[in-house]
Amino acid sequence: MTDSAHSARSPDGYRRSPVGGPVIRSDIVDVYIFRRGLSAPIEFLQLLRAAEPLKDTWQPLMGHIEAGETAVQTAMREMREEVGLAPGAPALRGLWALEQVHPYFVARIDCIVLSPRFAAEAAPGWEPVLNHEHSAHRWIDSATRDLAFMWPGQRLAVEEILRELILPDSPAHERMLIPPVRSGQRA
Numbered sequence: 112m113t114d115s116a117h118s119a120r121s122p123d124g125y126r127r128s129p130v131g132g133p134v135i136r137s138d139i140v141d142v143y144i145f146r147r148g149l150s151a152p153i154e155f156l157q158l159l160r161a162a163e164p165l166k167d168t169w170q171p172l173m174g175h176i177e178a179g180e181t182a183v184q185t186a187m188r189e190m191r192e193e194v195g196l197a198p199g200a201p202a203l204r205g206l207w208a209l210e211q212v213h214p215y216f217v218a219r220i221d222c223i224v225l226s227p228r229f230a231a232e233a234a235p236g237w238e239p240v241l242n243h244e245h246s247a248h249r250w251i252d253s254a255t256r257d258l259a260f261m262w263p264g265q266r267l268a269v270e271e272i273l274r275e276l277i278l279p280d281s282p283a284h285e286r287m288l289i290p291p292v293r294s295g296q297r298a
Contacts, residue, residue, distance in 0.1 A: 133216065137225040140185045141213055142172040143268050144196065145277075146233045146250070153277060154250040155269060156239065157259065158193070161246040164219075169249065171265060173226075182227040183208070183289055194248075195240035196233060204232035207287040209271050213264040229289075230272045 120126050144156040157169040174189035176182060186206065190196040196203050209228040216223050239248050251259040253273060260266045275283040 133221045133223050135223045135225065137182075137212075137227070138176040139224055139226045140174055140176065140182050140189065141226050141228045141265075141268065142174075142186050142190060142231055143209075143228065143265075143272055144172060144190070144194065144231045144233055144239075145253075145272065146235055146237060147277075148235045153253040153273065155253065155256065155259075156194070156233070157249050157251055158239075158241070158245040159247040159249075161244055168261060169259065171260075171268075183229075186227075186229045186231075190231060193239075193242050193244055196231065196237070202234045202237045204234055206231045206289045207276050207284075208289055209268055210275075210283075210287070211267065211271060213268065215262070215264060228268050230268075230276055 146154050146156075156171070158172060160166055160168055160170055172189055172193055174185055174193065176185045177188075180188070183206075187198045190203070191198070198206070207230045209230055211228065213226040213228050214223065215226070241248060253269070256269045257266055260269060275281055276287065278284060
């Protein structure tokens with residue numbers, strides 16, 4: 112250990128300020144779009160990424176927060192841009208903030224990402240209109256979700272949605288709903 116690193120420690124042995132380590136960022140959101148009742152009770156939308164870094168993988172809707180945006184504004188913008196699901200449109204039944212933030216490490220850029228997650232309910236029969244970021248889409252039956260979502264954090268988000276949000280009498284259903292996008296409301 113160098114003298115400068117050693118001197119950065121307090122008498123109790125802890126460093127009060129980091130001298131290195133990965134960057135921590137929270138500028139990416141995940142949106143898990145689901146619908147009820149066509150071929151399964153609950154289906155989740157997955158998008159086939161067309162470009163790197165996740166080219167040719169099936170993912171939920173994901174996007175970067177732009178300057179001056181909140182995480183909620185980003186989720187709404189990304190839904191509109193990437194799949195044509197606009198806030199206030201009849202096809203959007205509700206948008207909820209999930210409680211758990213998705214933490215993950217990206218070794219290639221030495222970065223820890225803390226990604227706010229959202230759930231969006233689309234009307235039965237709604238189909239996405241994809242932009243250039245995706246080459247295909249598919250609906251995943253909630254019963255086969257463990258095989259379809261590649262990351263453990265994604266599977267946990269789906270579990271939270273199924274356990275806490277889809278039942279109207281769940282305490283989280285109303286508490287986590289993001290106004291003004293309410294069931295049946297039009298902008």
